[in-house]
Amino acid sequence: MAPDVNLNRPFDPRLFLMDQELDRGVxxxxxxxxxxxxxxxxxxxxxxxxxxxxxxxxxxxxxPGQTVGDLxxxxxxxxxTFARIIGELDKRGLIEREREQASDKRRxxxxxxxxxxxxxxxxxxxxRERLRLAYRAAGPDAVEGARKVLDSLTR
Numbered sequence: 447m448a449p450d451v452n453l454n455r456p457f458d459p460r461l462f463l464m465d466q467e468l469d470r471g472v473x474x475x476x477x478x479x480x481x482x483x484x485x486x487x488x489x490x491x492x493x494x495x496x497x498x499x500x501x502x503x504x505x506x507x508x509x510p511g512q513t514v515g516d517l518x519x520x521x522x523x524x525x526x527t528f529a530r531i532i533g534e535l536d537k538r539g540l541i542e543r544e545r546e547q548a549s550d551k552r553r554x555x556x557x558x559x560x561x562x563x564x565x566x567x568x569x570x571x572x573x574r575e576r577l578r579l580a581y582r583a584a585g586p587d588a589v590e591g592a593r594k595v596l597d598s599l600t601r
Contacts, residue, residue, distance in 0.1 A: 485576045502517070511557060514543070514554050538561075
């Protein structure tokens with residue numbers, strides 16, 4: 447049985463690669479993610495969006511210009527579900543679909559419309575504030591380290 451992971455005990459930087467510290471790090475990442483998701487859920491409700499709609503809009507916001515297929519694959523959505531949600535977001539004027547000018551004009555890229563940008567800015571401002579408070583509490587050196595860790599996880 448794995449030892450208990452105590453997220454509140456003092457951190458010993460010399461032990462950062464030991465299993466118990468790695469487990470603690472995973473626990474903290476999951477807890478932090480859950481906190482951001484709670485904040486996002488409240489903002490999502492206020493904006494009148496479903497979870498998949500928010501997921502798509504935020505993915506477009508942070509990675510604009512993805513093709514429809516690439517975005518659908520990255521979000522692991524089925525073709526019919528994704529097509530329905532994209533159609534709804536398009537009808538509401540939240541996204542713009544543009545034909546690629548390159549080799550295949552059937553492919554479309556997705557960006558947020560001005561209305562979509564305004565809506566997602568309201569949501570991201572809530573998330574930014576939550577992260578700002580955490581960053582302020584941690585200090586610049588810790589933030590730099592955290593960014594390096596998170597960047598390495600996403601590569």
